[in-house]
Amino acid sequence: MGVTYDILLHYLNKQAEATGESVLEKIDVYGRKKIVDIGCGGGFYSFQFAQMNKFSEVFALDVDERHLEFVKKQSRKKNIPNIFPILITPNQDDLPFKKQEIDLFFLRNVFHDIQRPIKYFSNLSKNLTQQGIVVIVEFLPNTKFVEGRTGHCTAENEIQLIMEKAGFSLKKSFQFLKPKQSFNIYQLK
Numbered sequence: 001m002g003v004t005y006d007i008l009l010h011y012l013n014k015q016a017e018a019t020g021e022s023v024l025e026k027i028d029v030y031g032r033k034k035i036v037d038i039g040c041g042g043g044f045y046s047f048q049f050a051q052m053n054k055f056s057e058v059f060a061l062d063v064d065e066r067h068l069e070f071v072k073k074q075s076r077k078k079n080i081p082n083i084f085p086i087l088i089t090p091n092q093d094d095l096p097f098k099k100q101e102i103d104l105f106f107l108r109n110v111f112h113d114i115q116r117p118i119k120y121f122s123n124l125s126k127n128l129t130q131q132g133i134v135v136i137v138e139f140l141p142n143t144k145f146v147e148g149r150t151g152h153c154t155a156e157n158e159i160q161l162i163m164e165k166a167g168f169s170l171k172k173s174f175q176f177l178k179p180k181q182s183f184n185i186y187q188l189k
Ligand SMILES: C[S@@+](CC[C@H](N)C(=O)[O-])C[C@H]1O[C@@H](n2cnc3c(N)ncnc32)[C@H](O)[C@@H]1O
Pocket: 012, 013, 016, 038, 039, 040, 041, 042, 043, 044, 061, 062, 063, 064, 067, 088, 089, 090, 091, 107, 108, 109, 110, 113, 114, 115
């Protein structure tokens, strides 16, 4: 991987870190054995989840091999053995997990990249344990921010409608990342 790309992923992690603690303290992370970070990027949250739950398995998923190589390298450097990078494809609707296997799915700033979200989350609902949760942090359409101007965003009520149709109900909703991002936690209906 080029040095420039390395810098970009370190930068992504710095951005994630800025609100990381306040997001993590709102999620019931402890005791969750299998956690999936969808669109892990530089892996900031994968590293946090893995360190918070040393006996858990954290699956770091991304469509970009360079991101997964970076996460692998950083996991070795930080001596975190319980992260497992998995390469997926952008139009993959089915994730490589068993029925009721996963305790927590986490998506930060990646919801807008999911191509057929109702099908995707409906499939994903089968991978979730009965007490499992799906945490979604997503850029809001807001012209004050680059992402909101470039379409890398989803309206909060659209996420809510999609998740309802996919078989989820809203468990908790937080306002403190606004006006830049929404932050919602879903559970199975
Ligand atoms: C804006 S970055 C966010 C990275 C990380 N979640 C964070 O908060 O720092 C979006 C990430 O999602 C990945 N991605 C794009 N489409 C995806 C998809 N369909 N499934 C999984 N990951 C995807 C990108 O490669 C990138 O790493």
